[in-house]
Amino acid sequence: MYITSVPYSPYRLITAATYFYIPKRVVFEVGGALKLANELKLLGIDSGSSVLMVLDPAIKSLDHTVKTIKGLEEGGYHVDIYTDIEYEPSVDCARRAAEYIRKGDFKAVIGIGGGSTLDVAKVAAAAKDNPTKDVEEFIGMDKIPKRVTPVITLPTTAGTASEISRYTVFTKGAGKVGINGYNVIPDIAVVDPVFTYTLPPRITAGTGLDALSHAVEGMISLDATPMSDMFGLLSIELVFKYLRRAYYKGNDVEARYFMSLAATAAGVPLNVGRTVLGHSISQTFGPQYKVHHGTGCGMTLPYVMEFYLPAIPEKLAVIARAAGIDTTGLCVWGAAEEVIKATWNLVRDLGVPLSLKEIGISKAELEVLAERTIKEWPRPNSPIELTKERVLKVYEAMYEGKLLRVKTD
Ligand SMILES: [Fe+2]
The missing domain is CATH 3.40.50.1970 (Rossmann fold)
Incomplete structure (x- = not known):
C-alpha cells in the first residue's frame, strides 16, 4: 500500500545513473x-x-x-x-x-x-x-x-x-x-533465522536497530531510488511490528523470522542509498566509548530523523505509514513528527539509552566529536549539507537526551 512509482522527495536519480545491488540468490528458510x-x-x-x-x-x-x-x-x-x-x-x-x-x-x-x-x-x-x-x-x-x-x-x-x-x-x-x-x-x-533464536535481548535490540537505521537512513539519502525504497518500507514495517516481540521473547519464532527478513531487506537501501548522518555520528562516538554499532545507531536515529525533517517531510510521512501509524487526518509534517516519536519510543522500550550523558560523554567533548563526524564520515548523499555547526546541534540534543522540536512522552 505504501509503494508508488511517484518519488516522495528529493532523489538524485533525476540527474544521475542509479545502481541496484543484491546477490544472485537469497534464500529465506527456517x-x-x-x-x-x-x-x-x-x-x-x-x-x-x-x-x-x-x-x-x-x-x-x-x-x-x-x-x-x-x-x-x-x-x-x-x-x-x-x-x-x-x-x-x-x-x-x-x-x-x-x-x-x-x-x-x-x-x-x-x-x-x-x-x-x-x-x-x-x-x-x-x-x-x-x-x-x-x-x-x-x-x-x-x-x-x-x-x-x-x-x-x-x-x-x-x-x-x-x-x-x-x-x-x-x-x-x-x-x-x-x-x-x-x-x-x-x-x-x-x-536461516534459527541462528538468531538464542541471541540475547541486548544484541537483539542493537542489531534490530541497526537494521532500522539502514532502512531509514538509506531512504533519507539522496541516492535512494523508488526500488530501494520498496525494500526500506518493508523493513521498517517489519521492525516496528516484530522487534519488541523478539526482544521481550527471544523464542518467538515468528518475530525472529520477520526480523531476519527485515534485516536482509534493509541491506538494499543500505547498498543503494547508503547511510547518512546517523551512521556518521554513531561510527564516531561508538568505537571510542565502546558502544555496540547498532546500539549507537539506534540512540542516534530519532535525533537524525528530526534533523532531516525540514528537507524530507514527505518521505518521513511515508515511513510513518509503514511504521503502522494511523496518519488519517494528519498533515505531512504531523505524520513525520509521529514517526520520530514512535522511533524514540521503540528505542526506549528496548532499554537503549537516549542520551550521551548516560554513556559517560562529557559536554566538553561534543565539539571535537562534531568536527570528527564531518571529517571522518562525510556524506555527499545527505539531503542536508553537513556542517560542524549543524552536527554540533544534533550532538547537543543527544547529550541532553531531548529532541529539539518534537515533543516525546
Ligand atoms: Fe549499520
Missing part, C-alpha cells in the same frame, strides 16, 4: 543452513571439493552449526573451518584470513556469523583471487580488481545485512575503514 550442499551444487562446485568456512567462534558449538557442517560433509564436501575472527575485526585480522585462504585449494567461501565474520569471509575470497595484493590495497570503493571465488553468507544476527551488502568494516588504528564495492557482494545469502 533450517536452510542444513541444505548448504545444494547451494554449492548450484554454484557448480563438485562434491569432493574443499570449501573454507569462516565461522564465528562464539557459535562453533551451537547445535545448528554442528548440523550445518554435518550437512555439508554428508554432501561430500571437505569443510576447513577458520575461526580467527576478532570482534570488530582489524585489517590485520582480514590479512591473516587472506594468508590462510591463499595456502589452500578452496572452491568457495562460506561465512557463518555476525557482520564481523561475514566481512572477513567476503574479503578472504577477494584476497584469494588477487594473490599479489595486500588487503590494505582493497580499502576504499571498488579497489578489488576481480573476484571469482564464490561466497555464501549465513547471518547469525538480524541487523548488519552484510549477507547481501557491498560493504565491510575493519578497524585500523583508532578508526574504521571499509573494503567496499561490487567484488565483496556475496553470490548467495542463506538467511
Whole structure:
C-alpha cells in the first residue's frame, strides 16, 4: 500500500545513473543452513571439493552449526573451518584470513556469523583471487580488481545485512575503514533465522536497530531510488511490528523470522542509498566509548530523523505509514513528527539509552566529536549539507537526551 512509482522527495536519480545491488540468490528458510550442499551444487562446485568456512567462534558449538557442517560433509564436501575472527575485526585480522585462504585449494567461501565474520569471509575470497595484493590495497570503493571465488553468507544476527551488502568494516588504528564495492557482494545469502533464536535481548535490540537505521537512513539519502525504497518500507514495517516481540521473547519464532527478513531487506537501501548522518555520528562516538554499532545507531536515529525533517517531510510521512501509524487526518509534517516519536519510543522500550550523558560523554567533548563526524564520515548523499555547526546541534540534543522540536512522552 505504501509503494508508488511517484518519488516522495528529493532523489538524485533525476540527474544521475542509479545502481541496484543484491546477490544472485537469497534464500529465506527456517533450517536452510542444513541444505548448504545444494547451494554449492548450484554454484557448480563438485562434491569432493574443499570449501573454507569462516565461522564465528562464539557459535562453533551451537547445535545448528554442528548440523550445518554435518550437512555439508554428508554432501561430500571437505569443510576447513577458520575461526580467527576478532570482534570488530582489524585489517590485520582480514590479512591473516587472506594468508590462510591463499595456502589452500578452496572452491568457495562460506561465512557463518555476525557482520564481523561475514566481512572477513567476503574479503578472504577477494584476497584469494588477487594473490599479489595486500588487503590494505582493497580499502576504499571498488579497489578489488576481480573476484571469482564464490561466497555464501549465513547471518547469525538480524541487523548488519552484510549477507547481501557491498560493504565491510575493519578497524585500523583508532578508526574504521571499509573494503567496499561490487567484488565483496556475496553470490548467495542463506538467511536461516534459527541462528538468531538464542541471541540475547541486548544484541537483539542493537542489531534490530541497526537494521532500522539502514532502512531509514538509506531512504533519507539522496541516492535512494523508488526500488530501494520498496525494500526500506518493508523493513521498517517489519521492525516496528516484530522487534519488541523478539526482544521481550527471544523464542518467538515468528518475530525472529520477520526480523531476519527485515534485516536482509534493509541491506538494499543500505547498498543503494547508503547511510547518512546517523551512521556518521554513531561510527564516531561508538568505537571510542565502546558502544555496540547498532546500539549507537539506534540512540542516534530519532535525533537524525528530526534533523532531516525540514528537507524530507514527505518521505518521513511515508515511513510513518509503514511504521503502522494511523496518519488519517494528519498533515505531512504531523505524520513525520509521529514517526520520530514512535522511533524514540521503540528505542526506549528496548532499554537503549537516549542520551550521551548516560554513556559517560562529557559536554566538553561534543565539539571535537562534531568536527570528527564531518571529517571522518562525510556524506555527499545527505539531503542536508553537513556542517560542524549543524552536527554540533544534533550532538547537543543527544547529550541532553531531548529532541529539539518534537515533543516525546
Ligand atoms: Fe549499520
